Amino acid sequence: MAPLPEPPAESPLPTLATAAEEPDAPARWRDRDLDALRTRGLTIPVEGIPAGQIADSFLAARDGARVHNAVDIMARKGTPVLSADDGTVLKVGTNTLGGNVIWAFDPSHRWVYYYAHLDHFRPGIREGQALSRGDVIGYVGTTGNAPKDAPHLHFQLLRLIEGKHYSEGAPINPVPLFVGTAVSH
Numbered sequence: 776m777a778p779l780p781e782p783p784a785e786s787p788l789p790t791l792a793t794a795a796e797e798p799d800a801p802a803r804w805r806d807r808d809l810d811a812l813r814t815r816g817l818t819i820p821v822e823g824i825p826a827g828q829i830a831d832s833f834l835a836a837r838d839g840a841r842v843h844n845a846v847d848i849m850a851r852k853g854t855p856v857l858s859a860d861d862g863t864v865l866k867v868g869t870n871t872l873g874g875n876v877i878w879a880f881d882p883s884h885r886w887v888y889y890y891a892h893l894d895h896f897r898p899g900i901r902e903g904q905a906l907s908r909g910d911v912i913g914y915v916g917t918t919g920n921a922p923k924d925a926p927h928l929h930f931q932l933l934r935l936i937e938g939k940h941y942s943e944g945a946p947i948n949p950v951p952l953f954v955g956t957a958v959s960h
């Protein structure tokens with residue numbers, strides 16, 4: 776499929792109300808959303824890890840039948856985990872599989888980033904806090920179901936689906952969107 780033309784830089788983001796006026800518009804805008812994300816790219820969310828060192832495990836099997844739908848970035852325990860994009864902290868919490876996790880919105884609130892298996896959070900990080908690309912948000916660990924001898928960041932990119940919880944968004948492979956090498960702090 777041919778790439779869709781970019782909207783002019785000064786045009787506002789389309790709203791859902793406008794989308795409803797054109798029956799075929801939502802799909803078009805979803806693609807435009809992905810084009811916009813691809814254009815700005817994602818910062819590799821683990822400090823010091825070059826893109827070439829990240830194995831694309833998006834379609835790998837997990838626990839038998841489950842598809843991974845995420846990427847695992849291997850790193851030493853305690854390596855800073857960086858915000859992949861500008862945005863806002865949506866949730867700081869803990870769950871069985873992910874251990875210590877952070878959910879964050881992108882600036883347009885169309886995309887959600889999920890960071891899991893954190894050893895610990897950046898002290899003071901809280902829900903609603905603004906994030907800049909490259910901000911330290913936590914540290915690589917093995918919490919949740921991560922093997923204790925294989926610390927890594929489980930990173931997921933989700934496209935929000937209207938009317939669904941943010942954790943039920945559609946997973947998109949983030950690996951082709953990574954740009955450059957994470958900077959050192």
Ligand SMILES: [Zn+2]
Pocket residue numbers: 843845846847928929930
């Ligand atoms: Zn994973």
